[in-house]
Amino acid sequence: MHGVDPLRGALREALKPRVEDLIGAQKTLYGPSEISALALRRRRALRLRQERRDVRPQAGERDPAEGLATWEREMGASEWARAGSGRKRERLVAPRSEAQRIAPSAIAGPIRRPALRSRIVIGIDLIRDAAGRLEPHLHRTPLLSARQLGDRAGVQLAIKAESFQRTGSFKPRGALNIVMSLPAERRQRGLVTVSAGNHAQAVAWAARIVKAPCTVVMPAGAPRSKIEAVHGYGAEVVLHDDRATLFDRLREEEARTGAFFVHPFDDPVGLAGAGTLGLEVLAERPDAEAVIVPIGGGGLIAGVASAVKQLSPGCRVIGVELEAGPGMGPALAAGKPVPVARPKTLADGLTPPFVGAIPLEIARRCVDEIVTVTEAEIVEGMRSLMVFAKLYVEGAGAAATAALLARKPKLPSGARVVSIVSGGNVDPEQVLTAVSACPAAADHV
């Protein structure tokens, strides 16, 4: 079809299991406030046409007034109260109950506000909805000022410590938002996912909250501690030997059980969950000039960037990838996700086989810069976080701070910067081995 927004296409694909028809898809793609705004715009356009008297349908064409009325009725927009009096300030507002009915699974497409036209992707209302839904279950992780690390990086640094989040990483934000947004009957048919680590734990944990059966396909070589953690949350673990066919194994499980696949990074509802991290950062540091975010499949940066660019458009969002296996940079260059090298690294969270189609589109619109870090820089980041911020983190969790310490992002001296420390699930032996081999171990605190 002519002029279809690629993001909207990707969102529709991702939402297929949850919507059955076009109106259903639109209701899911737009939140209540976007439907109101769209309805208002369509009404204005129609009024203009009526004023110009060009509203009479051409032969074979549907009456535009009738078409709009049908669309409004089907979208639920026409049931909404009209607030304000007088013809001039006509405004459509969703009553609370309607907003709640649509909101749980609602996803915004780009909100066409003039100043931000093509940038907004996951609407702020949906991220706020996610925050409200998640709040009773998740920790509000601390935003720690990190003066010594900041001095070393030449910036005023604060660290968002998601290593203190439930299950030890940011992942439950997205996983729980997806799981809670599913109709109860759908999730009771079970949840299934594939992951070697943090997402596996997050989905197993979320499934326990909603009391849904859960199966996790994990590579047989996944760290024993992570396999045990997933078991510990009550999920069934399917170990699969061949990493290359992990997704095939997942699809088999999905088909066998009819369970819902909780995607690690390419589900817009999950991205709204990840976006809550951006909300929290800006609530405490509204004057932040840059937020630094690690990139694996791209879900985290897509959610955070969506929130940040709506609340503080001038704040830069900078992504960090592995030098030995970048995904987002090459995908942006190619205009589509491309296969990613899977280097052996301490930052295993940053090694999915490809980035998501939706995160890619969001990155194209909202991410200002992407930098890469070497394995040595990651180890140095882990060590510095331990020494100067007293934080024990995994490689992926250290990547953003590592990039800053290596002065990779282009930032003015003294800029107010927040780095996301995204997780802390790492075996102590691995940390000790890596950190003790680190050449710069002579710092004094």
Ligand SMILES: Cc1ncc(COP(=O)(O)O)c(C=O)c1O
């Ligand atoms: C600790 C940690 N940080 C960052 C990421 C990257 O997140 P995303 O795949 O959403 O880009 C992951 C992914 O698993 C992770 O576990």
